[in-house]
Amino acid sequence: MSIIHAAQAAQLLQEYWQLQGEISALPSYADCNFRVRCANAEYVLKIASADWHYDDLALENATMRHLQSLQHTDGCALFPAVIPARNGRDLIPLPPEFGQGWVRLLSFVPGQVYADAAKQISVSEQRFLLEHSLGQLLGKMHAQLQHFSHPQAERLHAWNLQQLVQLGDEIVLLKDTALREIVSRHVQYFVRQQLHWQHKLPQAVLHNDANDYNLIVRDGRVAALIDFGDMCHSYRVAEIAIAACYAMTYHIEDPLRSAATIAAAFDAELCLNEAEWEALFPMICARLCQSVLMAERAHRADPDNPYILISQPAVRRLLMQLDQMPRSLAQRQLRLKYKESELC
Numbered sequence: 609m610s611i612i613h614a615a616q617a618a619q620l621l622q623e624y625w626q627l628q629g630e631i632s633a634l635p636s637y638a639d640c641n642f643r644v645r646c647a648n649a650e651y652v653l654k655i656a657s658a659d660w661h662y663d664d665l666a667l668e669n670a671t672m673r674h675l676q677s678l679q680h681t682d683g684c685a686l687f688p689a690v691i692p693a694r695n696g697r698d699l700i701p702l703p704p705e706f707g708q709g710w711v712r713l714l715s716f717v718p719g720q721v722y723a724d725a726a727k728q729i730s731v732s733e734q735r736f737l738l739e740h741s742l743g744q745l746l747g748k749m750h751a752q753l754q755h756f757s758h759p760q761a762e763r764l765h766a767w768n769l770q771q772l773v774q775l776g777d778e779i780v781l782l783k784d785t786a787l788r789e790i791v792s793r794h795v796q797y798f799v800r801q802q803l804h805w806q807h808k809l810p811q812a813v814l815h816n817d818a819n820d821y822n823l824i825v826r827d828g829r830v831a832a833l834i835d836f837g838d839m840c841h842s843y844r845v846a847e848i849a850i851a852a853c854y855a856m857t858y859h860i861e862d863p864l865r866s867a868a869t870i871a872a873a874f875d876a877e878l879c880l881n882e883a884e885w886e887a888l889f890p891m892i893c894a895r896l897c898q899s900v901l902m903a904e905r906a907h908r909a910d911p912d913n914p915y916i917l918i919s920q921p922a923v924r925r926l927l928m929q930l931d932q933m934p935r936s937l938a939q940r941q942l943r944l945k946y947k948e949s950e951l952c
Contacts (some may be wrong), residue, residue: 610708614654617642620711620791621653624693624700627711627713630862630937639837644714649689650716650748658708662699664873665710667760668836669698671813674712674756678748680831688714688834707778717832722823726858736829736869739855741829746818746847746876749833753813754878761813761841765903768816768840769849772894774801782904787924791897798894801887805843808883812844818851819919820858845884848874849891853899856892857922863929864938867892868945885946889930889938896927 621627621644629646631653640655656665669690678686691713692698702709722742729735754905764771772795779795782788807878817838824832851871856863871880900923906916930938 610722611860612640614642616706617644617653617655620655620700620703620706621713622909624695624711625691626694628649629802630698637729641893644713652688652716653704653716654712654714656682656710656712660710662710664714664763664837665699667758667839670758671753671762671815671839672838673753675749678752678909680826681829682826682831684831685715685717686748686827686832687836688717688832690714695719716894717824717834719824719831721821721824722825722830722854725818725828726820728835728854729858734865737828737861738825738830739859739866739869741831742818742823742851742855743848743873743875744877745833745849746870746872747813749880750812750844750847750874756813758809758813761839763814763952765842766841767838767898768842769798769846769891769894769898770802770842771831772898773802775898775905778901781874781908782900787900787928790927793898794890794893794897794927794931797890798897801890805883805887808881809843809845810881810884811841814840814844814847816840816842818847820853820854821918823851843884843887843888843891844882846891846895848880849888849895852888852892853895853923853926854906854919857919857926859926863926864933864941865945865948868948869943872946885943886939889935890941893925893927896923899923900927904907906919 615629627646629644632643634643635643642653644651644653672687672690675687676685676689680686690698693700698712700711702711779792780790786913802916816831822833823830848871852867855866856871859866903917905919
């Protein structure tokens with residue numbers, strides 16, 4: 609896809625949605641995104657390259673429509689809304705003169721990203737509220753997704769934790785010897801557990817990327833989740849593990865408490881089974897390893913994109929910290945801190 613400029617974005621917005629407004633570029637891992645400020649509403653114009661298959665984007669849109677009835681306590685939607693074009697379609701092919709790709713329009717979700725909100729926390733009560741609201745949002749989402757299915761969710765996706773084994777050959781490319789040994793050990797353990805987990809862990813359609821730049825915070829609470837680009841069908845508990853990985857990087861003194869708070873709030877909305885509790889800690893470690901390996905792969909392909917490595921220093925520090933904890937002890941502490949969270 610060719611680079612799309614603001615003037616071209618304005619042209620697309622007018623032609624397909626008959627909207628005009630102030631347009632500014634937004635950071636993105638892969639897409640070309642623009643914030644659109646109109647007189648009465650704000651939107652995000654998303655332009656996906658031809659690397660994105662139509663069915664992948666259709667999966668995202670179908671999921672957001674399915675979740676649209678869920679609202680935050682402030683009355684706002686918990687997820688972006690899909691805005692159909694004037695012809696009724698919600699995915700528009702780019703005009704040939706713009707290159708190849710797909711255009712769509714979503715509602716803009718106001719607020720701070722979790723990364724900024726977490727840095728401003730000064731007392732434990734604020735942290736608990738932030739993390740509890742995160743687990744609550746994920747629990748509500750999965751309660752709604754229990755009966756949702758889409759054929760494209762079964763796609764093979766590199767960010768699906770079930771595909772972690774496919775990254776095994778890339779471990780040797782890590783330059784840091786200590787990090788390479790840690791990643792190798794946790795990946796091997798994860799792979800050995802796969803057969804057991806396939807039979808014991810509930811599976812579902814996942815958002816699969818509740819990271820600190822996709823979570824939107826208002827008034828000290830996680831109010832929304834954006835960016836459905838990494839959706840897949842996988843272990844349900846992986847949704848908690850992924851969110852916990854990022855939240856834990858802001859609670860370096862007691863990262864397991866963050867994971868337990870998120871899991872407890874999720875559990876209050878949709879009960880976790882015993883196997884999911886046992887898998888949570890190793891799945892957190894596996895996701896951190898996956899993040900390291902996928903970031904290295906993306907950085908090799910696009911070394912000039914700073915967004916790719918934005919979370920890596922914190923991810924690697926947390927992985928090394930968790931590696932010092934015996935797995936059985938960490939799992940017991942998670943359950944203990946979970947009970948404490950229930951009493952808060």
